[in-house]
């Protein structure tokens with residue numbers, strides 16, 4: 120979901136960006152007009168998150184899954200292994216995809232218990248030879264989210280695809296952040312990478328130039344044609360967040376939105392959520408009804424009531440309410456009313 124204000128601005132500027140007589144979709148990426156758009160977006164993101172100069176900010180073509188390969192290519196720095204914290208489908212996939220590049224180690228995993236918790240810090244297996252520790256801040260499918268940054272000495276590489284800009288980020292705690300744009304920032308097709316410059320000076324031999332963070336940074340992400348329209352839309356979204364009051368305001372809103380839903384779920388004997396309360400997602404609230412029949416009915420009737428995209432991921436089933444930044448609290452109020460009514464009728 121994108122905020123109406125962002126889409127309205129894009130619509131107003133669609134045919135004529137800033138008096139150029141051209142759409143952003145038509146402007147060449149090497150023109151001054153586009154370079155202004157690109158620089159503005161980067162500056163806006165840097166100020167929103169307080170990203171210091173010793174981090175590259177990259178806007179790259181392709182999705183977050185591509186970065187599951189690209190991150191090891193750039194960040195291994197000749198070390199023997201990389202560690203993965205596995206708390207759901209996405210971190211599991213990231214680990215699998217890294218296997219051709221290095222010895223992949225499991226720092227901890229909640230797979231055996233159905234990805235409903237984050238293993239206790241004392242149980243984590245860490246080694247000195249790990250180049251980095253990869254984790255997924257918010258597991259979008261299972262609805263499991265880290266409430267704080269893991270406390271370890273290995274450089275952290277974080278997949279923030281579904282949680283970036285939903286709360287303040289202490290950049291200094293990360294080696295790299297990767298985030299596909301499509302969940303919380305802009306249309307699909309682009310990934311944002313924020314990376315400590317000192318960690319990407321030694322790429323794996325054979326790394327394609329287009330996947331080389333440092334080379335991309337040296338060329339302002341314009342080694343080839345970047346996803347220009349997505350980059351522009353991301354800039355509008357950053358400005359919108361800033362106008363709304365910044366990341367603290369987003370965090371407050373997202374907490375309030377998710378608490379409203381969890382309260383309803385916890386107080387009902389009809390809906391259920393089995394994620395450990397210490398790591399419930401504020402972005403994707405996953406819950407279940409008593410059976411498949413009621414789940415299908417819930418999805419059908421909620422659509423009729425104007426509530427869309429509630430069907431759970433195919434790997435998890437059930438219902439998933441995504442509460443990204445652009446989702447207004449009135450959307451949650453409507454969902455809560457619908458759920459209350461549905462339970463009265465079928466509970």
Ligand SMILES: *Cc1c(COP(=O)(O)O)cnc(C)c1O
Nearest residue numbers: 182183184185209259280281299
């Ligand atoms: C959606 C998602 C991805 C996959 O993104 P693609 O751009 O489709 O590759 C990766 N990680 C997380 C946490 C996601 O939510």
